[in-house]
Amino acid sequence: MKQTGSEILCESLLKEGVEVIFGYPGGQVLPLYHTLTDYPKLRHILVRHEQGAVHAADAYARVTGKVGVCLATSGPGATNLVTGLANAYIDSIPMVAITGQVPMAMIGRDAFQEADITGITLPITKHNYLVTDVNDLARTIKEAFYIAGTGRPGPVLIDLPRDIQQAAAEFHYPSKVHLPGYKPTRAGNQLQVKKAVKLIGEASKPVIIAGHGVRISGAYKELRQLAETTNIPVITTLLGISSFPETHELSLGMLGMHGLACANMAVTDSDLIIAIGMRFDDRATGKISAFAPSAKVVHIDIDPAEVGKNVKVDVPIVGDVRTVLLELNKEIAPGDHSDWLSRINGWKKEYPSGVEIRESDTILPQYVIRKIWEKTQGQATIVTGVGQHQMFAALHYYYDKPNSFITSGGLGTMGFELPAAFGAQVGLPGEPVWCIAGDGSIQMTIQELGTIRQENAPVKIAILNNGFLGMVRQWQELFYDHNYSATPLWCPDFIKISDGYSIPARNVTCKAEVEAAIEQAAATDGPFILNFIIEPEENVYPMVPPGAGINNILHEPKKEAC
Amino acid sequence: MAAAKHTIVALVADRPGVLNRMASLFRRRGFNIDSIAVGHSETPHLSRMTIVAEGTTTQVEQIRKQVEKIIDVIRVQDITSQDIVTRELALIKVKATAENRSEIMQIVDIFRAKIVDVSAGSVMVEATGDEEKVDSLYNLLKPFGIMEMTRTGRIAMPRGDQVNRRTDVESEK
Ligand SMILES: Cc1ncc(C[n+]2csc(CCOP(=O)(O)OP(=O)(O)O)c2C)c(N)n1
Secondary structure (H helix, E strand, C coil): CEEEHHHHHHHHHHHCCCCEEEECCCHHHHHHHHHHCCCCCCEEEECCCHHHHHHHHHHHHHHHCCCEEEEECCCHHHHCCHHHHHHHHHCCCCEEEEEEECCHHHCCCCCCCCCCHHHHHHHHCCEEEECCCHHHHHHHHHHHHHHHHCCCCCEEEEEEEHHHHHCEEECCCCCCCCCCCCCCCCCCCHHHHHHHHHHHHHCCCEEEEECHHHHHHCCHHHHHHHHHHHCCCEEECCCCCCCCCCCCCCEEEECCCCCCHHHHHHHHHCCEEEEECCCCCHHHHECHHHCCCCCEEEEEECCHHHCCCCCCCCEEEECCHHHHHHHHHHHCCCCCCHHHHHHHHHHHHHCCECCECCCCCCCCHHHHHHHHHHHHCCCCEEEECCCHHHHHHHHHCCCCCCCCEECCCCCCCCCCHHHHHHHHHHHCCCCCEEEEEEHHHHCCCHHHHHHHHHCCCCCEEEEEECCECHHHHHHHHHHCCCCCCCCECCCCCHHHHHHHCCCCEEEECCHHHHHHHHHHHHHCCCCEEEEEECCCCCCCCCECCCCCECCCCECCCCCCCC | CCCEEEEEEEEEECCCCHHHHHHHHHHHCCCCEEEEEEEECCCCCEEEEEEEEEECHHHHHHHHHHHHCCCCEEEEEECCCCCEEEEEEEEEEEECCCCCHHHHHHHHHHCCCEEEEEECCEEEEEEEECHHHHHHHHHHHHHHCEEEEEECCCEEEECCCCCCCCCCCCCCC
């Protein structure tokens, strides 16, 4: 029996185990939306903007490890996905985005709501397709999910002309893909593993830098075993946060521009870096020529193109992080690095900035984050926007639960937090999800409060409201002569906004209320918004000035006693 | 390390957009493509591309790895340091008069090029060879007045029994 393209799509999604689609309808996906109601197992969630759909699918994928799915109409619907696709691409998130397209006969004629979305998304997708024959549809979907979810994950876009959605074909879902140009490696080369073991055995000042790859491959146990057996401290990148328990004695926290001094000093002074599933982003390395000048580098990554891209690597091991760590752990010998660790502990004590929170009568953002950590015991999933609040959330919450820090690391996309927190909550029903928002960042996608309300998602939203585009203001203060050009930001009354969306909310204007407010939000069923009026010109410390080496650290200046 | 011209050959699926993907990747990574030539290979549904680009060995190795990630690319190699045969084809239209036509023909002969069209005021020359040969011919013809020239860019293949193909790929739909 023949089925329509729309039916074939829905059947294929079921075969792929898809449960949720984040989407927004329009003329060129109407046939598909018409069919969707026949597939109640495919839960469609209507967002308020396509950017909301793609970020929600992104975070859903991050927390579940499944391929996130979003759906948009042609033209403006499709182009609204662009930021989110770029975000998912740079952070290696498995995703399939489906867009409607004008009917085949109209492609290339500047038809109403036509946009060349495969052309537009070419550099920001792992792969993309324009389906021109309904007989290719099932195979295309199979391939798309396979490509999105294997190797180094990434977003794949399928552009589906309206007439292909309506055309009919026999439905056969292929059991295998045939992609001769795509063969991701999983197992690391044995010889390289042996070389790594040797280097690790010889090192006296080794560090592990754990990145997003540890989380993507789910190698928490294996990483911990490696660190504990060898007694090597673990530093994470921003996206590596929550790959290793941060209250563990071997944890040194994050490195890089806003990394902790002990992490940056340890990396700079190290004689061996074991880089695991991280890509030496410039925010992590600082000035490359000053980066770990005397360290040898073992680099484990699934993407061969990452090896040697930014720093010189002595032992490259291309493969899935978990698979490689399993191999490595079989061969590794116990180590003792107590001298090295006590040196690092010295730095920890010497430079408490980024850890200690100073006394203040006003509400400090660090304090808010710390109180949320205390309340949630490091077991919540924290989702952030981009700005100072993101860095405060990275530094002052202690992530003990694997995979619990969701942030836009590579692209740095403001507006990520609210839809992503929603998407994470959909992936983690019944679990605590906290959205740490900037007053600027949240206003980029604030309409997703509508989605949160409609779905009654119990996301707790903490706005760190400083009345500034804080991170940019910080740069202006430190590097642009205090010239606050376009960074003071008028904010709406967030309580009235919340009221408009029927979401309970509360302003928090003095320090004494902070704990009770967090308590109230956590105790409320359903969503809750806390608007923290924080110290407006608080800065993120420590900080490495842009372009400097990561051991060139600005610490929090001592406030004069008054 | 010095930047030099590299010859990269790639076996790619014959699908719409592959050339675009390739060119876009080079552009995005800040590489200038000197030339890119593409056509069918010995295997149905697979094309072979020759790309000439300038960079250091490390840069070119990085771009090669990035190219390898394109799903439609089956195999890609930098064959610069191998023993290779390179060719390009050029068509050159030169101004010609009854007086200088035989002089032009002599030059064309020396280069074992061919005259493929003659009109009252012009001749069209077809030349194949490596770039240097085509360049020299062009330089000698220049004084007569070049009206138009078109070149294919380099195609290349290693000498001997070595092949750049995937034996496990018979055909690809
Ligand atoms: C879409 C987008 N536009 C601009 C920027 C540049 N940017 C980075 S941080 C920042 C300020 C963020 O302000 P806010 O959300 O209020 O957070 P805060 O830094 O005050 O915590 C800006 C404008 C960005 N990262 N993303």
